[in-house]
Amino acid sequence: MPKPKVIxxxxxxxxxxxxxxxxxDLLAPTLGPIGGIVANQRDVNNKPELLDDSATxxxxxxxxxxxxxxxxxxxxxxxxxxVVQRAGxxxxxxxxxxxxxxxxxxxxxxxxxxxxxLSKGIELGVARAVAALKAQARPxxxxxxxxxxxxxxxxxxxxxxxxxxxxxxxxxxxxxxxxKYVAPYLHRAYHQGANYRAQIASMYLYxxxxxxxxxxxxxxxxxxxxxxxxLDQIVAILDSALKTDAKSLTVVAGSFSDEVIGVMVRNSRGxxxxxxxxxxxxxxRKLTITGVKFKDVGDARREAYDDLAMLTGAxxxxxxxxxxxxxxxxxxxxxxxxxxxxxxxxxVAPERLSPDVQEKAAELRTKLARTTLDDEARPxxxxxxxxxxxGMGVLKIGTDxxxxxxxxxxxxxxxxxxxxxxxxxxxxxxxxxxxLHCIPALADVEAExxxxxxxxxxRRALAEPIRVILENAHVPSxxxxxxxxxxxxxxxTYDVLDKRVVDAYEAGILDVADVxxxxxxxxxxxxxxxxTTDTIVYHKNPEQAFxx
Amino acid sequence: MTIILSVSNRNGSVWAAGPEGLxxxxxxxxxxxxxxxxxxxxxxxxxxxxxxxxxxxxxAFSLQDGVEWQAxxxxxxxxxxxxxxxxxxxxxxxxxxxxxxxxxxxxxxxRGSHWFTSNFGLRSYSALALAWAPSAPASVWPRxxxxxxxxxxxxxxxxxxxxxxxxxxxxxxxxxxxxxxRDFHRTGVVLAGTEGDGLFRSVDKGHTFTRVPDxxxxxxxxxxxxxxxxxxxxxSLWTSQDGMSWQPVAGSAPALVLLQMHDSVIxxxxxxxxxxx
Numbered sequence: 001m002p003k004p005k006v007i008x009x010x011x012x013x014x015x016x017x018x019x020x021x022x023x024x025d026l027l028a029p030t031l032g033p034i035g036g037i038v039a040n041q042r043d044v045n046n047k048p049e050l051l052d053d054s055a056t057x058x059x060x061x062x063x064x065x066x067x068x069x070x071x072x073x074x075x076x077x078x079x080x081x082x083v084v085q086r087a088g089x090x091x092x093x094x095x096x097x098x099x100x101x102x103x104x105x106x107x108x109x110x111x112x113x114x115x116x117x118l119s120k121g122i123e124l125g126v127a128r129a130v131a132a133l134k135a136q137a138r139p140x141x142x143x144x145x146x147x148x149x150x151x152x153x154x155x156x157x158x159x160x161x162x163x164x165x166x167x168x169x170x171x172x173x174x175x176x177x178x179x180k181y182v183a184p185y186l187h188r189a190y191h192q193g194a195n196y197r198a199q200i201a202s203m204y205l206y207x208x209x210x211x212x213x214x215x216x217x218x219x220x221x222x223x224x225x226x227x228x229x230x231l232d233q234i235v236a237i238l239d240s241a242l243k244t245d246a247k248s249l250t251v252v253a254g255s256f257s258d259e260v261i262g263v264m265v266r267n268s269r270g271x272x273x274x275x276x277x278x279x280x281x282x283x284x285r286k287l288t289i290t291g292v293k294f295k296d297v298g299d300a301r302r303e304a305y306d307d308l309a310m311l312t313g314a315x316x317x318x319x320x321x322x323x324x325x326x327x328x329x330x331x332x333x334x335x336x337x338x339x340x341x342x343x344x345x346x347x348v349a350p351e352r353l354s355p356d357v358q359e360k361a362a363e364l365r366t367k368l369a370r371t372t373l374d375d376e377a378r379p380x381x382x383x384x385x386x387x388x389x390x391g392m393g394v395l396k397i398g399t400d401x402x403x404x405x406x407x408x409x410x411x412x413x414x415x416x417x418x419x420x421x422x423x424x425x426x427x428x429x430x431x432x433x434x435x436l437h438c439i440p441a442l443a444d445v446e447a448e449x450x451x452x453x454x455x456x457x458x459r460r461a462l463a464e465p466i467r468v469i470l471e472n473a474h475v476p477s478x479x480x481x482x483x484x485x486x487x488x489x490x491x492x493t494y495d496v497l498d499k500r501v502v503d504a505y506e507a508g509i510l511d512v513a514d515v516x517x518x519x520x521x522x523x524x525x526x527x528x529x530x531x532t533t534d535t536i537v538y539h540k541n542p543e544q545a546f547x548x
Numbered sequence: 549m550t551i552i553l554s555v556s557n558r559n560g561s562v563w564a565a566g567p568e569g570l571x572x573x574x575x576x577x578x579x580x581x582x583x584x585x586x587x588x589x590x591x592x593x594x595x596x597x598x599x600x601x602x603x604x605x606x607x608a609f610s611l612q613d614g615v616e617w618q619a620x621x622x623x624x625x626x627x628x629x630x631x632x633x634x635x636x637x638x639x640x641x642x643x644x645x646x647x648x649x650x651x652x653x654x655x656x657x658x659r660g661s662h663w664f665t666s667n668f669g670l671r672s673y674s675a676l677a678l679a680w681a682p683s684a685p686a687s688v689w690p691r692x693x694x695x696x697x698x699x700x701x702x703x704x705x706x707x708x709x710x711x712x713x714x715x716x717x718x719x720x721x722x723x724x725x726x727x728x729x730r731d732f733h734r735t736g737v738v739l740a741g742t743e744g745d746g747l748f749r750s751v752d753k754g755h756t757f758t759r760v761p762d763x764x765x766x767x768x769x770x771x772x773x774x775x776x777x778x779x780x781x782x783x784s785l786w787t788s789q790d791g792m793s794w795q796p797v798a799g800s801a802p803a804l805v806l807l808q809m810h811d812s813v814i815x816x817x818x819x820x821x822x823x824x825x
Contacts, residue, residue, distance in 0.1 A: 142755055143707045147690040161690035169669060169712040190668035190712040207624070215624040337673070338624075338665070349667075391668055393712075 005538040013106060016530045019072020022064060024099035027054045027080070027092040032431065032469035033155075034496055049403060052155055054091030055084035055414065056407060071536050079526035083519055085374040088417030089153045089512070090519035093432070093465050097523035098530075100461035105531050108457065114450045119528050121447045121454015126524045129458060130517045132441035136434055136490060137426030137513035138505065143168035148508035149422050152430060153415040159397070159408070162188050163415050166393045172423035173368055174393060175386030176416055180405050181398025189394045193338075193349035194311055194387035196304050200341055201256040201291035204265045213342035214290040219248030220333040221348065224325050225305050225318035228291075229257035233325040238267055241287055243330040250339040250348070251291040252308070254318075264289045290339070292346050300380060307387050310357055311350040312336055347391075361388040369424075373417045418512050425514035429504030432466030433485050433493035434516055439463065458524070469496060550578055552816030554631070555807040558593035562807075562814060564821055565591035570600055570614065573814075573821050581614035592632035595639050599660045601629025607646055609660040621662045627651030633678035635693070635709060645695065645710045647675030653697060655710045669706075669713035672699035677740075679726040681753075684733055696738060696754050698723030703740050705754035718757035721745035727770035727777065729791075739777060739791050741767020747779065749791050763794050771806035771813060778806055778813060778824075785815075785824075 007015070030038060030052055038057040039048040051057045058080045063070050079098060080091035101122065109115050140146060147164025154160055166188055167174055175195075200206065200214065207214045220241045228234060228251065241249040251264070268289035294301050305316045312334025317325045323332065335351040350357075364385040371378045386392045395412055399405045428434035442459045463482060470478040473496035484501050485492050493504040504510060551566040562573035563581075565588040571578035587603035599609040599620075607620040607629055627650035635643040638659065645666070646654040652667035653675045667673065677698035684691045693709035696716075703723045704713040722743040729737035736753040739760075747763035750756060764781035771778045776789040785800035801822075803815035813824040 142752075143692065144690065157689055164690060165692075165708050165712075168707065169714055188708075188711070192668040192670075217624055217626065 004540070006535060007538070008535050012534055012536050015068045015536060016072040016075070016102070016533070017106065018066075019064070019069040019074070020076055020099050020102055020530065021072075022069055023058070023061075023073050023076035023080075024095045026061075027057065027095040028468050029472055030054060030057070031092045031096065031465065032472045032496060034473040049407075051407070053153075053411060053414070054080050054095065056410065058091065067538055071538075072530065075526060075530055079522055083522045084414060086372055086522070087421060087512075087515040087518040088373065088414040090515050093516075094519045094523040094526070096464050096468050097435075097461050097520060098526045100464040101457050101524060101527035102530050104457040104460055105454075105527065108453050109531070113453050115531060117450035118454045118457070119532060121451035122457055122524055122528060123454070124445050124447050124451065125442055125455040125458030126520055128442055128445050128455075129435070129438040129462060129520055132438035133428060133434060133513050133516050133520070134425070135441075136428040136437060138428070139426050140422045141505075145427060145505075145508065145510060146419055146422065149427060149510050149512060150415045150419060152509075152511065153418050154411040156408075156411075158186055159412065160415070162186060162395065163412060163419060166395065167416065167419035167423065170386070170391075170393050171389070172420055173365070173382050173385050174416060174420065175382045175391075176393045176395055178409050178412055179394055179396045180409055181396060182405075183398050183400060185396060185398035187396040189396070190391060191345065191347045191394065192391040193347050194308060195383075195392045196308075196346045196348075196387075197295040197344060198252075198292040198341060198346035199295055199344065201251075201253070201293060202261045202265065204261070205268070205290045206341075207288060207290070211342065213340065214292075215342075216248035216250055216288050216290060216336075216339040218246075218337050218351070219250070219288070219335075219339070220244050220246035221250045221252065221308070221312050221314055221336050221339060222328065222333050223305055223309055223312075223314045223316045224251065224253035225302075225316050225320060226254045226325075227257070228253040228255065228260050228325065230326065231259055231263060233328075234260045234263050236326050236328040237333075238263070238287070238289075240328050240330045240333050244333060244335075246287065246333070246335075248288040248336075248339065249290075249333075250336065250346075251289070252305075252346070253291065253293060255293060256291050261291065264291055290341060292341055294346075295344070303380070303384060307360075307384055308348065309334065310354070310360060311387065312348065313351075313354070353388075357388055361385060364388065373420065418515055421514040422510075422512040425512065425517075427505075427510040428513045428516060429491055429493040430509040430511040431493040431496070431504070432464075432469050433504060433509075434511055434513070435462040435464075435520070436466050436482060436485060437490050439486070461523075466494070470494065472496075475499065549818060550820045551804070551818050552578075552821055553588075553804055554590040554592075555805050555814050555816045555821065556591050556593040556598075556632075557807060557809050557814075558595065558598075560809075561593065562809070562821070563591050563593045563598055564816055565589070565600060565602075566816070570598075571821075572613075576823075578820055583610075583614060584608050584617045584619070589628060589630045590632045592634055592644060594634050594644070594659065597659060599632055599644065601632050601646055603628045605629065605648075605651075607632070607654075607656075607660055607663060618661075620656065620660045623654065623662075623664050625651035625654060625663075625665060627673075629654075630676060631678050633680055633695070635695075636680055636683045641709070643709055645678050645697075647678050647697060649674050649676070653678070653710060653713075666710050667713075668711070669715065670697075670699065670704060671715065672701040674700040676700065676722070676724045677726045679728050679738075681728045681732045681738075682730065688733065694728075694732070694753060696726045696728065696740070698726050698740055703748070703754070703757055716750065716754055716757055718748055719745065719759065721748075723748075725767055725770045727772045730772050730774070737791060739770055739772075739779075741770050741779060747794075760792055760794075769803045769806040769815075771808050773808050773813060774811075778808075780804070780806060780815070 150160035150163040314334025315332040585602040627648040631647040652673040654663035655666035681694035692707040725741040748757035769780040780803040785797040805816040
């Protein structure tokens with residue numbers, strides 16, 4: 001087994017500095033509206049991939065070919081990844097902030113200041129700056145501001161406008177499913193009510209076989225958790241539906257036997273009956289019937305039954321529940337305004353939302369508030385909440401190249417995370433100005449001796465994002481402009497396109513307060529890790545990972 | 549006595565609809581046009597066709613000014629269509645919205661051949677009034693397609709041409725008529741009239757509506773005019789320059805529908821149509 005190589009100070013600092021600088025140099029030019037593009041040469045046969053977001057640019061780098069740089073570079077990669085996973089945006093800003101903090105800290109430590117006390121001061125400074133960011137935040141005003149926030153994440157105006165609109169209509173905890181198409185395409189659709197991945201029990205149960213959809217007007221719904229394979233079971237459900245005077249019946253079950261499907265088809269209005277010369281008999285039939293099976297399994301399926309029962313007022317019938325199917329009565333059926341199946345999606349619009357539903361929605365919102373944006377439990381919670389509160393959106397995007405399609409979908413997902421954070425935590429002046437406006441709040445942080453230098457490190461680092469943005473836009477005299485922005489008040493920023501100090505809210509140059517807080521916290525944590533590391537162990541063949 | 553509930557204009561040619569049927573307004577007279585619905589509530593004339601909606605349900609359209617009619621495919625919605633509103637860019641987009649009493653809002657993107665429910669965000673499925681904002685200038689981003697819907701419980705706005713709706717902040721009321729400022733993209737003003745709870749005004753592009761003090765309680769018709777605003781309650785017409793302070797028009801007759809056309813306003817009432825100077 002090859003022996004690992006161990007190095008200590010001052011080599012450790014030297015190596016960290018190399019890697020941190022390389023990654024920050026790579027990402028810094030992407031900051032701001034006039035930021036550059038990172039060209040990634042994948043191989044000699046393909047044209048370079050042009051990237052303008054830090055997460056993807058970082059993801060493409062697995063090593064830099066020089067082990068001395070790799071340790072610092074991979075620390076930055078991990079930090080940027082974490083920021084983007086948590087907040088959806090801000091990777092490049094985090095890299096710039098982390099480098100600024102690390103550089104200043106190294107300078108101070110070289111002059112004999114205690115690193116651990118310096119770290120304490122950095123933590124104090126960051127905590128105060130985060131509080132100042134929260135104090136600056138204003139609630140997002142509407143679809144205009146949401147679209148403008150989306151445009152800061154993805155530089156595609158059409159997609160940004162659609163995402164802003166979707167976030168506005170779907171709310172802070174939007175449930176959006178992304179569909180990818182193989183040609184340039186951008187569209188969106190909204191499905192009202194509770195939506196579940198499902199499969200139709202039989203092609204004979206479509207109301208429109210050409211479009212492969214089943215649309216049922218106001219009527220009843222039966223929920224069966226298990227097999228529906230006995231004739232007396234379906235007869236009990238049909239009898240119950242007729243007693244409620246429903247015009248339609250939607251049956252959700254684990255599976256349907258052929259006999260049961262036969263009974264459903266023969267008793268349903270429309271569908272296949274009238275095509276066989278049974279038009280007269282069809283008139284006598286009172287119900288339009290369809291049957292679907294949930295595609296989700298395990299907890300997701302159980303929760304879908306629970307939620308649908310609560311939404312429609314139905315009882316869940318079946319072995320594991322209180323009542324066997326063959327004992328079903330009218331009181332066990334739920335009511336829907338409309339049920340629709342198409343494109344592997346069952347959409348149920350409940351008749352009215354009961355207080356129980358509103359209570360459940362509040363409970364889900366509380367649970368969601370406790371999760372971070374990258375929490376694995378979050379998608380299911382968002383889905384359940386959307387069922388309780390209104391519905392979901394479908395974003396349909398397409399490009400000619402598969403790679404571009406994937407990048408576009410990832411960008412859309414990132415932007416949706418940012419928009420969610422914007423609706424929850426509000427927006428602050430963009431273009432790095434929000435960090436700049438935090439600086440006065442650091443003046444009265446109580447820190448003693450060396451810790452005060454830590455606060456000073458944060459103070460200096462907070463000016464770095466706007467400085468880099470101005471530099472990227474080739475704006476001269478950046479320090480003069482930063483002074484002007486500070487003096488113009490807490491809502492001011494610099495518009496690098498119009499080359500003037502503006503009100504950020506009027507100009508729509510906005511950042512999301514929660515994203516900025518995450519960026520600052522994660523950047524300081526990365527800088528502190530590098531700052532407090534004294535020894536590096538190099539392995540001959542280090543493991544490579546696509547995810548940090 | 550011909551009751552007129554809906555008026556539509558196509559290049560100076562005026563169409564009117566009411567319980568007695570569909571009419572063409574020519575030379576100051578209402579000329580009946582045969583149509584297939586039992587009882588009409590609304591009509592909408594666009595560049596290449598005339599559409600009608602009413603009882604029992606559905607929308608019919610004619611490409612030959614009423615000579616022959618076709619039924620639109622209605623996405624299984626069997627509710628009376630009470631209002632129709634065409635996108636200002638309907639010639640290019642083909643988008644028209646239909647409000648129904650009980651089935652919500654339907655949207656077509658092929659000028660009435662196929663209608664699909666578009667109820668996302670609505671809490672009430674009785675959509676009594678629909679009104680589009682003028683098209684946004686090409687230089688504006690994001691270029692929203694703003695449209696408003698009055699329902700039995702509140703007023704809604706849609707930024708995307710009726711694909712999805714968001715309830716505007718307003719009191720709960722039956723909103724039965726809406727008018728959008730002709731300079732909407734600069735002023736953001738929208739007025740909404742209710743069945744008996746007064747007039748409401750928005751200055752933020754329809755996001756919030758506040759009650760207009762001293763306005764009539766029952767607003768049957770509303771119109772934005774070059775000089776300001778016009779409304780009708782159950783007794784007379786009222787005018788306003790800013791939508792806030794209203795004065796009754798002396799000697800005027802009440803209207804059930806008002807339509808601004810060039811330099812005049814067409815008023816539909818229980819006795820037919822009249823042109824207001």
